[in-house]
Amino acid sequence: MLSMSPLKACRTLASALMILGAVSASAIDVVLAQDAPAKELFGGVTLPTRAAPSPYGSYAKGCIAGAVAIPTDGPTWQAMRLSRNRRWGHPQMIALLERFSQDAARLGWGSGILIGDISQPRGGPMLSGHASHQVGLDADVWFTPKPAQPLSPQQREDMPFTSMLDKSKFLTVDKRRWTDVHAQVVVKAASYPQVERVFVNPAIKKKLCETWTGDRAVLGKIRPIYGHDEHFHIRIRCPEGATGCKPQAPVGPGDGCDKSLAWWFTKEPWAAPKKDPNAKPAPKPRAMQLTDLPKACRTVLRADGAGNELEATYRPADGQVLVPTASAFVAPAQALAPPFELPVEVPVPPARPSGY
Numbered sequence: 001m002l003s004m005s006p007l008k009a010c011r012t013l014a015s016a017l018m019i020l021g022a023v024s025a026s027a028i029d030v031v032l033a034q035d036a037p038a039k040e041l042f043g044g045v046t047l048p049t050r051a052a053p054s055p056y057g058s059y060a061k062g063c064i065a066g067a068v069a070i071p072t073d074g075p076t077w078q079a080m081r082l083s084r085n086r087r088w089g090h091p092q093m094i095a096l097l098e099r100f101s102q103d104a105a106r107l108g109w110g111s112g113i114l115i116g117d118i119s120q121p122r123g124g125p126m127l128s129g130h131a132s133h134q135v136g137l138d139a140d141v142w143f144t145p146k147p148a149q150p151l152s153p154q155q156r157e158d159m160p161f162t163s164m165l166d167k168s169k170f171l172t173v174d175k176r177r178w179t180d181v182h183a184q185v186v187v188k189a190a191s192y193p194q195v196e197r198v199f200v201n202p203a204i205k206k207k208l209c210e211t212w213t214g215d216r217a218v219l220g221k222i223r224p225i226y227g228h229d230e231h232f233h234i235r236i237r238c239p240e241g242a243t244g245c246k247p248q249a250p251v252g253p254g255d256g257c258d259k260s261l262a263w264w265f266t267k268e269p270w271a272a273p274k275k276d277p278n279a280k281p282a283p284k285p286r287a288m289q290l291t292d293l294p295k296a297c298r299t300v301l302r303a304d305g306a307g308n309e310l311e312a313t314y315r316p317a318d319g320q321v322l323v324p325t326a327s328a329f330v331a332p333a334q335a336l337a338p339p340f341e342l343p344v345e346v347p348v349p350p351a352r353p354s355g356y
């Protein structure tokens, strides 16, 4: 026992208690909640709950019941980095991605879209990568179109991201890479009524502000944020009737090509936080715990899962069920088992600003 980490010891205790039936389920919850960061609990679950789709909490602090997976391959999309097992979302998000993929292809965006992270099977915090994406209502789309020749699962693991920025300059879009079709695809994503925000790098937002000649009202939904130069991020609003879903404040009026954008081109967002030499060392930030999430997330975490991935895979509009790649992800031996050495492939924006 001595060499065991407190977390492992705690889990061992929890499972021992469970086997013995010595304590109630709620007591086990208490044991788990005390020690395991929520990202380890949610990051270890491989299938969604079998339930009516219900997001609980907010985009950056919540979970989802009844999520469905987007098929790994569709006529106008491919899901990337299958090993991450983050193809799960609210059916409204998945349906939107299907529709958007068709619209993007029609705009001349290759043969459709490459889809990055959506959410984990039950949402929640992730072991790597994002602060949001917790309720199945956020999705990342690559700035690289889907090639005509389908990518193999291995190619989808290995294919590098392509930045839209000219890294030799300060916050500048690379003219050799950015095209009118890029602009049309991003604005298309923002144009759907259910989409509340599309996050892009400030340089991309600036480029759109300077060049977009169509409807400017839609531009207001396109928000500048750290990172997001290799992919853009689509966020839809809380679905109607989803009473547990905490909405975000609506974006203000206007096209957003204003002072709030100009701020990104000052030194402030990029400066290291000022340190007070006399201040005590700050305590290590505490990882989000299960108790920090809405109570419903505890139930979501503990509920029985769908029988298998196919059963929980979204059916595209044409009714055809596409068989998921069998080796899409390697299931951990048990729901709570480490290791969690997932690669960080998506740039992690710093904590500021809070609107993300």
Ligand SMILES: [Zn+2]
Binding pocket: 130, 133, 138, 139, 140, 232, 233
């Ligand atoms: Zn994202």
